[in-house]
Every structure is written in C-alpha cells, then in structure tokens.
Amino acid sequence: MTASTTCRTAAGTSRIRAVGALAVAGALLLTGCGDQTDAAQRARSNENAPLADKLPQSIRDAGEIKVGSDIAYPPVEYKDKNGKVVGIDLDIAEALGEQLGVEFTFKNGTFDTLLGGLRSKRYDIAMSAMTDTKHRQNGIDSDTGKKVGEGVDFVDYFNAGVSIYTNKGETQGIETWSDLCGKKVVLQRGTVSHDLAKAESEKCKGGKKIAIEAFDNDQQAQTRLRSGGADAGSSDFPVAAFAVKTSGGGKDFELVGKQVDAAPYGIAVPKNNPELRDAIKAALDAIIKNGEYDKIISKWGVEAGAVTEAKVNGGK
Template sequence: MKFRKVTALFMAAAVLGSVGLTGCSSQGSGQSSQENSSTGSGDLLAQIQERGEIVIAMEGTWAPWTYHDESGTLVGFDVEVGQQIAQALGVEATFVEGEWDGLLAGLDAGRYDIMINGVDITEERSDAYDFSDPYAYNRTAVIVSGDNTDIASMEDLEGKRTANTISSTYAEVAEGYGAEVTGVDDLNQTFELLLSGRIDATLNAEVTYYDYMEAHPDANIKIACLNPEATQVAIPFRKGEETASLREAVNQALADMREAGALAELSEKYFGTDITQPA
C-alpha cells in the first residue's frame, strides 16, 4: 500500500519517539537496532532476543493501519500485528514513527529491525528486500470528489492530477495510468487537496476510504472505481542471511495468528471486514 526521505525530524523520532504503549513503546531505546545488537552475532533474531525488544517502524498517521486514537495512543491493525509478533518472539515491541519516505531507508540503515505499515509487495521492492508471507490483501480505490463525472475507470486517470506520498505504490499505479502525481507527506494532506479541488483524484486502499468516511461522514468524496487486482501486504526485511531466521520466525508467528483466527479478528476490528484472505 503505500514509499517516501529521511529528514532530521525523522532521525530525531527514531531516537526519541513520541507515544507510550502498554507493553510496548514508540520511544525506542535511544539506540538503533544495529547499535543495540551483539557485536559477535550476525543473526538479527538472536540480537533481538538478546536485547529483549524488536524495533518496528511505521507511520502512525495512516488509519486504520497505524494511527493515534483520541487519547493520543498509537493504535491500529499493524500495531496489534506487531505486538503479537513481538509476543511470539518473546520480546517487547518498540514502535518508531516517521514519514513514509524514511521508513524503508531506515530499515536499510539498520535503524529498525522490521517495518510494519501496510507495505505492498512489488517487483521493485522484492529486488531490494526479502518479504514475509502476505498477511493482508489490498484493493486500490480511485477516490474523487462527490460530483466528479470525469473518472469512471483506471484509464480515465490519463492526464489527471492525483496526490500520494511520492514513492508509494499508489503513486506508481497512478503514474502508470498517465496521471500527474503531486507528492504529499501523509493521508490527511491528500484528502485536503482533494476536498479543496486542487487534485482530481487520489489512489488509496479501499478500506482506508471507508475508514475515512466513518470519521468524516459528510465528506463530499466517493470511490470512482477499483483496481481489479488486489495487492499482497507483507513485512519487508533487509536482504541477507542476517535476517533469515527472523523472517522464518515472523512467518511462523503470522501462520499461528492466521490459524488461531487472530488476524481475521484484528481485520474485522479495524476494517470491518476480513482483508487477511486472498480474494
């Protein structure tokens, strides 16, 4: 679902964090995952279990995947998935928030152990990262103003103005259909541009649209069409033997959650439907 640049603010967030959670924290430990690792081990899972925490990157601004509730607590489908993975590994989950552009870059640099943020598997990303097994499936919606009659299919995006975080899969899809994409920092900016008429459409997860409408029932927007192909959502890891055992352990945790019905339960809780099964 959604790929964005490392800024000084994001670096600070990686060190300081912002939100406390019961049993987990967005503040981090004041060190990168590399700095926390045992210098004698090239096995990331062993390093994580030795220090007793797994550092998970996410945006914190993309409901219902990862966002802050009215009390300011970090919540969401991916937050709870991360907590349950940490529990399966026998460690605490430490969440570090930042803008999308910096999340994968931070994963590359070793500031985070994994990223859980509704990440779609793409061919380009698969060249750069190893992925867990899919734990959710996404349909992309083309969202327009309520009175828009110019867009009724994906092909109608040709020459239209859209907005997304610039390295997201949604931006890539829009560009692939000939749209002119404006880069934004987060979902809220996207809808502000759409509602003000400065863009013609935006692409995002179908479930994100319904979540937004639940919070903003009077918003004058609608789904113009859906991309017929669902994308696979998974957890990216740095490539290499260092992450192999961690990836295996995460896959086992996801499989156990799926078998126990926990993934479907979380999906129903946050999306109102089960997006954890292929269509």
C-alpha cells in the same frame, strides 16, 4: 511528524499478567517504555512466549523489534483523537509480540524512507501497509529501474487493492485510471498508487497527462483534495474506504470505480536476517491458527483482505 518511539503498553500488560509479576511489573509499567526493557522483564517474557526461541539472540536480548512505520495511514496505523497510536498493524504486531515474547516498538518515518531505514539498521523491520513487490524484494528503484540495495524479504499478512476517491458529488465521470487523464490526482509519495498514476499517465493520449501531486502522507493528500486542489485522490482500498467513512462524518469523499491490482501487504525484513523473517512467519501462522488474527481483522471491518496463511515473498 518526526520519528519517535511509541510505547506499546497494552502488549506489555498482557505479557506481565501472563507471568504473574504483580506489584513489580505494575510499577515498571507506570514508569514508561524504557523500564519495560529491563533485563529481568525481558527474560520472563521470553521464557513464557511459545515462539521466543525462534528469534535471533540479539533480538531476544534487546526485548524489542524496532518497527519502521509511517504512522499517518488510518486505519492501518495512525494516531487517534487522544494521540494514541492505533490501527490494524499495531494490533497484529501486538499479537505477534505475544508469541515471540518481545515488544514491537513502532518508530515513525515517512513511507519512502522506511526501506532505507532498514538498510541503515535504524529499524529491524518495516510494517506500514507496504505492498510486497518484486522490485522491493530485489532492491530495485521503481522509477529508475536501478538497483539501490540488497532488497528485503516480506512476510505477507493482508491483501489490498488500490482505490480512487473524489470529493462527494464531484466524480466528474471518473471510474477508472484512464479517466484521470487530463485531471489532477493527489496521493502519497512512493506508494503503489503513485506508481500506478505514473504508469497510467504515460498511456494518456493527446498530451492529456495525469497531473500528479505526491505528499509525504495520505492525510496531506486528503486535505488537498478536500480543499478543491485536485480532482481525485488514490490510496490502498482500506485507507480510502476509511477516509470515505470518517472524513467529515462521511460527507467529504466517495469511492469511485473498483479497486485494482490487489496485492499482499508484507512485513519487510532485511535479507541478511532470515532467522527474524522465519520467526515472524511462524508467529503470524500461530495467530492465524489460534483465531487472534481473525479477531483483529474483524475488529477493523476489513475481512475481505484477510489471509489464511503466512507467505514469504508472495508479491509479483
């Protein structure tokens, strides 16, 4: 998929309703994303949002937070059968936008380019089931151990481990990562699954390394496994569980073993923008307190990963 801007009309609708701008706002909504950043519209949204004054003035003036995201990772963010972008991250971002008085505009990109997009200021934040790690906080490339940037701060909003899955009925005795030695695993490039597979492969004995095939997105990896091109796949637990439940009506895959290395997902914010980081943290705490966060988590059936407070840089 090429990078694009996704309209967030649902969030816009609720904010328009809140300020009572009836006919004019309705016309603006019908004309698409661009008109929703009209100066008067932004001013009304900011004025009526409880935490708008915590945002940097440049963000308030823009009326949006540009979000880098790999929109191919159901149920976290993906396109439904009608082409609409949906998911856990989209719903949480919409709720945060209600608190901050701005749109969270999702822009699609491959996962391993998102932090680079932050460095180049293409995005204001990255929100894409990104695990909060010390390497990412410190701008360290996990492959080379070399510093590649200033790093980012994370506002942690969910907890998830990593799972392995196979074609249904073809587990081949796979239950743990060590069972993948001498076998082929498919996964998404630049993810924690990718890091785990490489680390485990180094431990394999007798020359039976793990054959790793990495893809731009998880759906490509699933297609490869489904066609018989690998022995197993790996992704974050919510994603793997969703694939097992939905692919082929639940007939394609099955989870094996237990999820490992549970860690927080974080919203990545450039270190040189602590004001934006703190505004997002305050908004997340607000939706946790008012119950909106729990409603979203329950809607997607991922209650096991819910957090009770927003934390900054809680990853290890």
